[in-house]
Amino acid sequence: MNSTSTSIASVPKIRVRKKQYNRQNGVALLFLAPWFIGLLFMTIGPMLASLYFSFTDYSILAAPTWVGTSNYTTLFTEDPLFLTSLKVTFIYVFISVPLKLLFALAVAMLLNKGIRGLGIYRTIYYIPSLLGGSVAIAMLWRKMLGGDGLLNQLLLHLGIHAPDWVSNPKYALYSIILLSVWQFGSSMIIFLSGLKQIPAELYEASAVDGAKAVKQFFTITIPILTPVIFFNLVMQIITSFQSFTQAYVISNGTGGPIKSTLMYSLYLYKKGFSFFQMGYASAMAWVLLIIIAILTIFVFQSSKSWVHYEDGGK
Incomplete structure (x- = not known):
């Protein structure tokens, strides 16, 4: 009976710790957000775009035309x-x-x-x-x-x-x-x-x-x-x-x-x-x-x- 009461009493503590953990992760992600945005739009995005353009005839002045390899x-x-x-x-x-x-x-x-x-x-x-x-x-x-x-x-x-x-x-x-x-x-x-x-x-x-x-x-x-x-x-x-x-x-x-x-x-x-x-x-x-x-x-x-x-x- 005592062990059951103890385990039930520990549940709120676990929830509090989980909330604190999620809050800390949220703050960390907030500060990391500019880096992730830069990585996506300034690095990964242009790289994927250049990979696509490498298989096209693209002169900037006209739309790219697919030419394969x-x-x-x-x-x-x-x-x-x-x-x-x-x-x-x-x-x-x-x-x-x-x-x-x-x-x-x-x-x-x-x-x-x-x-x-x-x-x-x-x-x-x-x-x-x-x-x-x-x-x-x-x-x-x-x-x-x-x-x-x-x-x-x-x-x-x-x-x-x-x-x-x-x-x-x-x-x-x-x-x-x-x-x-x-x-x-x-x-x-x-x-x-x-x-x-x-x-x-x-x-x-x-x-x-x-x-x-x-x-x-x-x-x-x-x-x-x-x-x-x-x-x-x-x-x-x-x-x-x-x-x-x-x-x-x-x-x-x-x-x-x-x-x-x-x-x-x-x-x-x-x-x-x-x-x-x-x-x-x-x-x-x-x-x-x-x-x-x-x-x-x-x-x-x-x-x-x-x-x-x-x-x-x-």
Whole structure:
């Protein structure tokens, strides 16, 4: 009898807790509502629309006409500039990403030495990441690397006659790569955070065993930093494949000289907004998404053999 009375008495408490739980969930959903609305109308909606347009002939000025897989067939079999833009983009990614990560790690290790004014240096080195993607910086970079730019003027004082770096097809892409590497600040900050998590006792113990700085770097620093390297690598690959502003400004939107800077995103933009082939551009966008997804999956799969976590797992 007593147990029955107790269970009956606990029912109102359960109801009160349920009401409180529902009220808390309601408040949480209310604050999350703007994000969900943005996700639906600014991300998922446009993505589904572009997927539909990729199977249509759509010029913005007229209603889309269903053409099936025609855009994709043309892309892979009849468009030589598609392969050219892919080649340029792959060269850009596979050179700029490793160089940026190496440079970011080197600077992070220098800043991790406990120097005075660390916050100031950290801010100074991070500024290029904030400004590097802007049109103004790209224009400044183009002027600086031009035939009569600052770099060539300095080299001329040394007796070196340098080419016009942004107008010469041999060097134009590398000027964009150099601009990308200059924007190493975000990766550097992440590396610096990772370095500060490495216990000093590990270096002290290895020093007692006679390990020098180089050996400590490869046996302690790199293995412990592999999760950070993995994160930076994935983020930089995704970002680099979408690079647009630098190539557009430096090449005046043409991808020249001789298509040497025709990045994939620039070619996509030209198809969509210069030639109004929005259906074709949508197909290009989905191909780019698939390429990035494949490379990201490959990096994730390969990480099992080289990324080491604190719990000993991979």
